[in-house]
Amino acid sequence: MDNKADYERVPAGAALAEGVRISEAVPSRRSFLAGGIAGMLTPSVAGLLVSQVDAATMQHAAPAPSAAGGAAVPARELSSDVGAPLRIPFVEGEPLRQPEVRRTVNGELRTTLRAAYSYQNVGGYRLFLRTYEGAIPGPTFRMKAGEVLRIRLTNDLPPNREQMPLQMNQPHMLNLTNFHFHGAHTSPSGISDNVLRTMEPGQSYDVEIRIPEDHPKGTYWYHPHHHGAADIQLASGMAGAVIIEDGPEQVPEVTAAKDVTMVLGEVAFDGFGMVEGFDALFSETSVRFLTLNGQRAPTITMQPGEVQRWRILHAGYQDDLFLAIDQHQFHAIARDGIGLVIIGEGQVCTDQADRKDAMLIAPGQRIDVLVKAGEPGTYDFKALPYNQGYPSPFGLIARVKVAGAPLPMKLPERLAPPPLASIRDEEITNRRQLTFSAIVPENEAAAHWREFKFLVDGRSFDMNRVDQRVKLGAVEEWTIVNLHFHDHIFHIHVNPFELVKVNGEYVPPVWLDTVVLPRNGSITFRSRFLDYPGKFVLHCHMMNHEELGMMQVVEVYEG
Ligand SMILES: [Cu+2]
Numbered sequence: 182m183d184n185k186a187d188y189e190r191v192p193a194g195a196a197l198a199e200g201v202r203i204s205e206a207v208p209s210r211r212s213f214l215a216g217g218i219a220g221m222l223t224p225s226v227a228g229l230l231v232s233q234v235d236a237a238t239m240q241h242a243a244p245a246p247s248a249a250g251g252a253a254v255p256a257r258e259l260s261s262d263v264g265a266p267l268r269i270p271f272v273e274g275e276p277l278r279q280p281e282v283r284r285t286v287n288g289e290l291r292t293t294l295r296a297a298y299s300y301q302n303v304g305g306y307r308l309f310l311r312t313y314e315g316a317i318p319g320p321t322f323r324m325k326a327g328e329v330l331r332i333r334l335t336n337d338l339p340p341n342r343e344q345m346p347l348q349m350n351q352p353h354m355l356n357l358t359n360f361h362f363h364g365a366h367t368s369p370s371g372i373s374d375n376v377l378r379t380m381e382p383g384q385s386y387d388v389e390i391r392i393p394e395d396h397p398k399g400t401y402w403y404h405p406h407h408h409g410a411a412d413i414q415l416a417s418g419m420a421g422a423v424i425i426e427d428g429p430e431q432v433p434e435v436t437a438a439k440d441v442t443m444v445l446g447e448v449a450f451d452g453f454g455m456v457e458g459f460d461a462l463f464s465e466t467s468v469r470f471l472t473l474n475g476q477r478a479p480t481i482t483m484q485p486g487e488v489q490r491w492r493i494l495h496a497g498y499q500d501d502l503f504l505a506i507d508q509h510q511f512h513a514i515a516r517d518g519i520g521l522v523i524i525g526e527g528q529v530c531t532d533q534a535d536r537k538d539a540m541l542i543a544p545g546q547r548i549d550v551l552v553k554a555g556e557p558g559t560y561d562f563k564a565l566p567y568n569q570g571y572p573s574p575f576g577l578i579a580r581v582k583v584a585g586a587p588l589p590m591k592l593p594e595r596l597a598p599p600p601l602a603s604i605r606d607e608e609i610t611n612r613r614q615l616t617f618s619a620i621v622p623e624n625e626a627a628a629h630w631r632e633f634k635f636l637v638d639g640r641s642f643d644m645n646r647v648d649q650r651v652k653l654g655a656v657e658e659w660t661i662v663n664l665h666f667h668d669h670i671f672h673i674h675v676n677p678f679e680l681v682k683v684n685g686e687y688v689p690p691v692w693l694d695t696v697v698l699p700r701n702g703s704i705t706f707r708s709r710f711l712d713y714p715g716k717f718v719l720h721c722h723m724m725n726h727e728e729l730g731m732m733q734v735v736e737v738y739e740g
Pocket residue numbers: 635668669670721722723726727731
């Protein structure tokens with residue numbers, strides 16, 4: 182079901198009439214100091230600064246919603262402020278947009294995907310970023326298990342004005358790209374989900390990914406994965422959702438729920454409004470604000486009693502987010518595209534697992550949740566402060582406006598049968614242990630980022646070395662030990678895994694493809710390597726760490 186039209190039907194003017202704030206995105210130096218704000222500036226705080234918006238800006242603020250998302254804005258409508266990055270009128274409370282949806286025809290989703298710079302209006306700033314199809318996020322692909330995704334990917338980024346460096350584990354060659362279908366159980370070879378491919382600027386490439394008939398149905402995503410450029414491109418907003426649609430086994434309460442795609446973004450940029458290196462991304466406080474589908478502080482509308490299915494995808498580049506909605510609950514029904522056995526289970530890798538009102542999501546993870554609207558009112562959907570070894574970004578993400586006629590809908594009492602069978606002890610053919618660690622400079626200043634090393638098994642990534650050889654047909658149990666005092670995020674391509682232990686203690690098993698690896702702790706999971714021989718990678722999904730070397734090559738070989 183495509184809700185795009187529902188969202189587009191809401192006229193921007195109607196929202197404005199109901200008291201939408203017009204905010205200046207950034208306070209003046211004077212007001213900043215007066216306010217004494219050291220942490221993230223929430224839009225609500227920015228909203229208080231409306232009196233400082235100059236008259237010319239106010240006059241032209243109303244057309245801003247239609248100009249959002251990268252459309253051209255006449256120069257006279259821009260703020261008179263000449264500072265960089267360019268600040269523009271910012272209207273809070275626009276209806277949440279849905280990314281453009283592209284669908285299958287006759288079993289094949291055939292599409293183009295153009296990687297290119299474009300101007301984007303994001304939360305009060307006019308940024309110049311690498312994007313897919315000139316949009317943040319990129320289009321949503323909707324397909325079914327058993328279908329084929331065929332993409333003609335054109336790399337229209339400019340030439341790289343540098344040679345390939347000797348030090349590969351630092352950002353480099355930022356205009357090389359490729360295509361990764363995160364979470365797909367498919368071939369990692371040839372022109373399929375092959376992240377070891379290189380796509381040069383000025384060239385077009387075919388990608389063909391076959392989704393098997395028995396693939397778990399749920400929420401997946403795509404993003405670039407070329408080592409050296411993946412972090413900068415993802416942080417710029419190059420990401421989109423892939424939805425493998427439900428089958429007839431889905432329970433009626435979920436089928437009846439409005440299906441909403443929600444792509445979380447962490448917005449960071451340099452003093453020019455661009456993302457061109459680690460000076461924009463590396464500091465632990467780089468993230469300026471959070472976005473949902475590329476929008477800052479949009480409004481999600483629900484009727485009292487309504488149940489919606491939110492497909493929450495964390496496409497941010499670096500940090501765990503601890504999500505909550507005032508006076509509402511998340512009811513998780515799937516994690517990483519794989520249906521849960523029990524509603525709400527799977528929150529295990531957090532020191533706040535007992536907090537039932539909040540939900541931890543790591544970059545790369547997806548959590549499908551049901552949300553049942555309560556009494557009429559407006560509620561904040563936000564990220565709460567969270568300790569991931571260093572503080573996570575926090576602040577407003579969106580507002581949930583509950584209004585209109587009551588729409589009594591039910592939450593399900595049980596979910597569809599789980600798509601993947603639990604791995605029994607006697608299936609296991611091999612065990613192995615890996616370590617994640619870091620070497621940090623004596624003074625961890627952001628400016629010293631070149632001195633950080635992020636390692637797996639004590640080594641930096643080398644795409645020409647195979648680190649883990651797994652025999653085709655193996656069923657293995659892996660323990661990943663984190664020797665660092667920060668959390669990391671373990672992700673492996675091609676095969677999902679069943680998490681069974683955290684810090685050596687058994688947990689209710691949950692299938693995932695991305696998981697928080699607790700600081701000075703460990704995770705243990707089981708995985709089946711029954712098909713798809715070839716080379717692929719495992720890595721930390723905190724993309725700064727991946728780019729600084731926290732990645733390995735895995736080869737599934739036919740013995
Ligand atoms: Cu990491």
